[in-house]
């Protein structure tokens with residue numbers, strides 16, 4: 001792919017009730033490009049671990065190869081993480097409530113942990 005190519009990335013920013021479109025250079029960070037151009041999107045760890053920046057991929061494609069924070073199952077359901085997403089084609093993305101994705105990915109595991117008597121974290 002031509003390294004001078006840019007990709008049309010549209011973000012449906014649900015929390016702000018607005019849609020933003022920018023052209024992101026091929027292989028560049030989508031989150032960082034939007035920030036550098038005046039649009040701050042949801043994030044926290046910036047390291048692919050917390051799901052604050054989770055998006056639903058409405059159409060198109062993003063490069064998630066640097067990420068470990070989202071399970072393959074979540075990726076196959078069309079979710080991605082903006083903080084580690086690189087532009088590799090035209091895409092339309094939709095921000096998610098952090099709790100929504102966190103619950104989908106971790107809820108079933110954390111909810112199944114039994115709290116036994118004598119646990120040092122018991123109050």
Ligand code: FES
Nearest residue numbers: 044046049050083
């Ligand atoms: S900001 Fe934490 S996973 Fe992206």
